[in-house]
Amino acid sequence: MTVPRTDAAAFDRRALHERIAADVRDEIMSGELAPGARLPSTSQLKARFDASSATVQKALQLLKDEGLAVGRAGSAVTVREHRQRTLRPAAYMAPAEAGGSYRWLTEVAEGGTKPRSTLLEVAEVVPPTDVAGVLELADGGTAVVRRQLLSLDGEPVELVASYYPVGIAEGTAITRRRRICGGTPALLSDLGFPPRLSVDRVSARVPTQEQYTILQLPGSLPVLRTLRVVYSDDELPIEATVMVKSGHLYELQYEFTPV
DSSP: OOOOHHHHHHHOOSOHHHHHHHHHHHHHHHTSSOTTOBOOOHHHHHHHHTOOHHHHHHHHHHHHHTTSEEOOTTSOOEEOTTOSEEEOGGGGTSOOOTTOOOHHHHHHHTTTOOEEEEEEEEEEEOOOHHHHHHTTOOTTOOEEEEEEEEEETTEEEEEEEEEEEHHHHTTSGGGSSSOOTTHHHHHHHHTTOOOOEEEEEEEEEOOOHHHHHHTTOOSSOOEEEEEEEEEOGGGOEEEEEEEEEETTTEEEOOOOOOO
């Protein structure tokens, strides 16, 4: 839908090139512009948004910087192949098979990409307030954190910080700075704490300085922040994970069974 520039400007204070990029970005994310498809031409965008050539080019450059579009000046700009990814959180909850890799690695690899997990830190810390709350820690209580950076085809895509109650993690592989075979779901099951329920809280936020730098974000776009709490038997919280990913590159898919 074309919105008259005067009306749009009255409600949307962003620069015109940012508004143009926002509308085209939404068409890419929704699939209206499929991977490999040509974006509307400069002349089409000029007419649609009552914009100058320079403004349209600034909008297209934003989309290129974000990795959503590719193309050189003077040539057609197309939607980048296999850029947007749909994640299925429910697929990663179950423990991996004996001796197998963490399910995130195997699930993502099935899509033809090369996933990698880099362990950044293992330490006993006072967690963020919301994490401490869901883990039911006392004021000032500590938890063991495992922070990692997930990459696809060499590009950083997600920062993950998983927190575990000290009483569960102490003396186990969770406290060691090395990868856990099969991932922590398998280890927790072996320790007698099988995952029974996972609850996600998802919000869109302005990235912190650390998130902006490590994830190599292209601009002021929001990130998706997920706080996932995993419960074992008797509704015991055994893990709380904070996951941060680029909001413009991902969508989350949740599957439900009617009660």
